[in-house]
Amino acid sequence: MSTAGSVRVEDVTFTYRRGFSLGPLSFTAGRGITGLMGPNGAGKTTLSRLVCGERRPDAGTITIGGVAVEPGRRGRHTKRLVGYVPQHLAFPPRARLVEVLHHAAWLREVPASARPAAVEAALAAVGLQDRAGARCRSLSGGMLRRLAVAQALVHSPPMLFLDEPTTGLDPGQRTAMRDHLSEIAGDRTIILATHLAEDVQVLADHVVVLGDGRPVFEGSVEALIAVEPHVRAGRSRIDAALETLLQPGVSGQ
Ligand SMILES: Nc1ncnc2c1ncn2[C@@H]1O[C@H](COP(=O)(O)OP(=O)(O)OP(=O)(O)O)[C@@H](O)[C@H]1O
Numbered sequence: 281m282s283t284a285g286s287v288r289v290e291d292v293t294f295t296y297r298r299g300f301s302l303g304p305l306s307f308t309a310g311r312g313i314t315g316l317m318g319p320n321g322a323g324k325t326t327l328s329r330l331v332c333g334e335r336r337p338d339a340g341t342i343t344i345g346g347v348a349v350e351p352g353r354r355g356r357h358t359k360r361l362v363g364y365v366p367q368h369l370a371f372p373p374r375a376r377l378v379e380v381l382h383h384a385a386w387l388r389e390v391p392a393s394a395r396p397a398a399v400e401a402a403l404a405a406v407g408l409q410d411r412a413g414a415r416c417r418s419l420s421g422g423m424l425r426r427l428a429v430a431q432a433l434v435h436s437p438p439m440l441f442l443d444e445p446t447t448g449l450d451p452g453q454r455t456a457m458r459d460h461l462s463e464i465a466g467d468r469t470i471i472l473a474t475h476l477a478e479d480v481q482v483l484a485d486h487v488v489v490l491g492d493g494r495p496v497f498e499g500s501v502e503a504l505i506a507v508e509p510h511v512r513a514g515r516s517r518i519d520a521a522l523e524t525l526l527q528p529g530v531s532g533q
Pocket residue numbers: 296297298299300318319320321322323324325326327367
């Protein structure tokens with residue numbers, strides 16, 4: 281099995297100057313999709329900043345494919361290893377998709393001669409090849425999310441961190457996004473931060489649940505579902521398991 285993009289988070293802690301603390305946190309995300317769940321403010325986006333080398337942990341280590349994640353100027357190699365789709369997207373409205381992706385490829389140091397093929401492959405991976413010349417302002421919300429995934433993929437990183445890629449999409453667009461993500465996962469490692477049980481049910485092999493900065497569960501989707509054996513009216517099995525795990529004093533780890 282390829283471990284090229286495997287993410288290992290070991291004894292990581294991090295505290296913002298004003299308050300919130302994450303960790304200590306340890307888990308491994310191997311090839312395929314790891315769902316990262318937890319309520320608002322649990323620390324999912326904070327973890328994304330650490331894994332992508334935007335912030336440095338106070339303690340502990342993070343490696344991708346055995347290579348240590350390094351923020352700042354020493355982290356040039358980290359940029360090659362990671363693709364990141366943030367929760368909040370901002371594209372220049374007048375820019376064409378192909379321009380956005382060429383710029384992203386340049387930022388990620390894809391050699392000039394390889395950029396046209398890289399851009400074409402990234403557009404095809406999210407089904408936007410027919411919109412290459414369109415302007416960002418003409419895209420629907422679902423297409424903009426797919427463009428963000430293409431932007432994260434353009435340098436073919438072995439690891440992707442996606443922060444709520446299906447939030448705000450209608451059911452048809454959510455399904456399209458999920459289909460693209462399961463194709464893209466292939467040989468990669470994807471960490472998918474999401475509030476949607478269905479994302480995890482459909483896409484994930486493995487799940488990590490955070491509650492207020494602390495890990496409360498790591499394991500398979502089946503093991504997560506088994507946390508709450510009672511079916512609760514109006515709730516999915518995963519949502520019922522999360523409710524149980526996130527009660528004060530309960531931990532599935
Ligand atoms: N730059 C920052 N400085 C200080 N505190 C921050 C900063 N960014 C986030 N926080 C705080 O850290 C906590 C965790 O936030 P984070 O965005 O990581 O959670 P999340 O799980 O991604 O939440 P959501 O599901 O709402 O996106 C929150 O209390 C938030 O207010």
